[in-house]
Amino acid sequence: MSASVDIRSVSKSFGDVHALDGVSLAIAPGETLALLGHNGAGKTTLFRILLGFIEPNSGEALIDGLKAGCRQARRLISYLPENVAFPKTLTGREVVAFYAQLKGAAASEANAALEQVGLGEAASRRCGTYSKGMRQRLGLAQAIVGNPRILLLDEPTSGLDPLSRNDFYQLIAGLAEQGTSVLLSSHGLSELEARASRVAILRQGHLVADGPLAMLQRDARLPIRIRVKTKPADAETLHREFGGRRINGASVEVTCEPDEKMAILAALHQRPGAIADIEVIPPSLDEVYRHYSRANPDKEARS
């Protein structure tokens, strides 16, 4: 059995804050969608709508065709909120077993879930003694226990070191292969390291991008930087000739559109005597992300 999420032009405001404005998103069974956005972009609000905690002002959110928040819909869903503090005196196993039972699963399923997130060893310890990353993994174990068909994870990798983060994405990939739909929020594209099948970006409640990472990178049409290390005497001439900006005396940095790159490199090639080294720097994932989440007058005018 597989399940899907369907968000249809959902808007939600709190007073005069438009937390979400006409957002439409669909997640197919087995798909992993990374939801990105600056602080206050509306990510958590979207999760709370999908759980039925708050009602959208307009539009609707459907879980496998059911109204979000109804009992049947909640049977399919598991949630990891961004801030959660489990009772310090319970052991990890007790915490996960508790949520397993609330979901109608057996308490014994807790062990497998704890193993999956790498807390098997610490399962019998009180979770008050856990490190931040361990607490985050405990939250994750609580979310995956009971075999949910849809995972809603609000900033699941915050507090995880790069190794644990890698484990986390591997775990998610495994679950997705079995047909679980995953919606996870995050703060940066670079953090995702291309591990989500799809990326959606929210800016001030508007959906400004939705597609595979490669597509977002291409569509952003961000300039490429060419950093030229010059012989000390030639920096000034090269700067005058190619423009760009001077960096610490002996380097010039030129920015160009993707399709101008080859022409500039060819021109630089004509000046072998003046050049010590050339570095071509494609736009980083962070820059792609900044491009979409920066207030952009063009898009603002269109929307």
Place this chain on the structure above:
Amino acid sequence: MSPVMAIARTEARLGIRNSWVLLSTVILTVFAVLLVLLGSGATGEVDASLLAVSIASLSTLSVYLIPLIALLLSFDAIAGEIDRGTLQLVLATPIARWQLLVGKFLGHLAVLTIAIVISSGIAAILAIALDGNPGPQPLGGLAALAATSILLGAVFIAVGYIASASVRQTGTAAALAVGIWLGAVVLYDLALLGGLLASGEGVFARTIFPWLLLLNPADAFRLYNMSATDTALVQTGLGAVSGSPLAQGAWVLASPLAWTLAAISVAVVLLGRVRP
């Protein structure tokens, strides 16, 4: 295990781990032992068994202590879970909101029951050790006191949920709980006493006052245990009613029972409005 029982069990487990069980047992036991010892100094003058004398003073003390302990157990139940973020997790699961409250109620009641049963048991053992076998009647009185204390606790556990579900901060919920305690066990009686003094032997004292007394579950508890132990130690204005037919028999306990059910229902409605 059903979700309700899972919640109750976790709540009881937390009560034990957070030393709530220990703390309330110690408090109740210390006071019970003190009262029995105090009573043993006075039994020479009064023609009653030590246990019977102790029950009267214990019931007076319980009116204050039990609601306080019950409110302290429950004020954090919802507001605290909102604070810690765990309410979102619980409400994201398929359970209904009433199941959450009923589960917590059973768990908290179990914690209180442990404390009451242990402290009553110790008081009984002490009284018997000091005074010899008191016979079945005072022992029955003590059992009734323990049972009605649990019932009184149930009322204030449930009322604590109302406080907890109507605000979002634990601090505010705590203040509300203290206010409820003051109002129900101190100010209410003071106001009734004032009314009694002002009206003299008028209509208020004869017809309205007994009902007002019954309306307050703490006073109903006091009435029940005083008429049940049949002691001559009634010094307060309550004595005026203890002879009235209203105060006779177990149906006085309808008041705390009704309060428990009503308070849980109100708390369920309030929890239904909480947006975690």
